[in-house]
Amino acid sequence: DAGVTQSPTHLIKTRGQQVTLRCSPKSGHDTVSWYQQALGQGPQFIFQYYEEEERQRGNFPDRFSGHQFPNYSSELNVNALLLGDSALYLCASSLGPSASTDTQYFGPGTRLTVL
Amino acid sequence: GQQVMQIPQYQHVQEGEDFTTYCNSSTTLSNIQWYKQRPGGHPVFLIQLVKSGEVKKQKRLTFQFGEAKKNSSLHITATQTTDVGTYFCAGSAGNMLTFGGGTRLMVKP
Numbered sequence: 727d728a729g730v731t732q733s734p735t736h737l738i739k740t741r742g743q744q745v746t747l748r749c750s751p752k753s754g755h756d757t758v759s760w761y762q763q764a765l766g767q768g769p770q771f772i773f774q775y776y777e778e779e780e781r782q783r784g785n786f787p788d789r790f791s792g793h794q795f796p797n798y799s800s801e802l803n804v805n806a807l808l809l810g811d812s813a814l815y816l817c818a819s820s821l822g823p824s825a826s827t828d829t830q831y832f833g834p835g836t837r838l839t840v841l
Numbered sequence: 842g843q844q845v846m847q848i849p850q851y852q853h854v855q856e857g858e859d860f861t862t863y864c865n866s867s868t869t870l871s872n873i874q875w876y877k878q879r880p881g882g883h884p885v886f887l888i889q890l891v892k893s894g895e896v897k898k899q900k901r902l903t904f905q906f907g908e909a910k911k912n913s914s915l916h917i918t919a920t921q922t923t924d925v926g927t928y929f930c931a932g933s934a935g936n937m938l939t940f941g942g943g944t945r946l947m948v949k950p
Contacts (some may be wrong), residue, residue, distance in 0.1 A: 765928055767943070771938060832876075
């Protein structure tokens with residue numbers, strides 16, 4: 727039973743560029759949430775996708791966008807990269823969108839470095 | 842918006858000593874979840890507490906949820922080197938989790 731997978735593992739970009747990160751949820755899960763974890767800090771919620779729609783969004787600018795595909799996999803896109811976007815980007819999947827009742831399983835993350 | 846704070850930020854202990862991390866929310870929580878992140882790893886779910894005053898144990902780990910559902914604690918008895926990592930609490934509101942800043946535990950053998 728495959729867990730949550732993310733690609734790529736590491737990525738280096740320069741300021742102003744655009745990046746796309748990918749996530750495949752755990753088998754049987756239909757909900758994907760994305761988090762940004764800066765070094766030494768806790769993960770911060772970016773947004774959640776359920777039934778191919780963005781269901782809830784954290785305090786992130788419109789430069790951060792996403793998509794969910796019919797097979798429940800998801801992409802996170804970040805435009806006009808800033809130095810401050812350097813972080814570990816975590817994808818978490820769950821069966822159902824409620825953080826109150828549905829346990830989230832995290833993937834290994836994508837380490838993004840913006841130079 | 843909702844804020845979740847954890848103390849201490851760091852904790853060094855000698856192997857065999859006990860360890861406690863505390864979590865406080867600015868708002869009443871639906872539930873509280875605890876995660877462990879090993880160095881270089883990703884958060885791994887440990888437990889979820891839902892009821893006011895709830896206490897749950899996992900071997901040497903004891904988790905408590907406050908009566909007002911605004912605070913929680915994780916206590917580890919007789920730490921081992923395998924306990925090294927950062928422990929995060931996360932409170933839920935709707936579809937999102939709000940994580941605390943974490944407590945980094947270092948254990949000296």
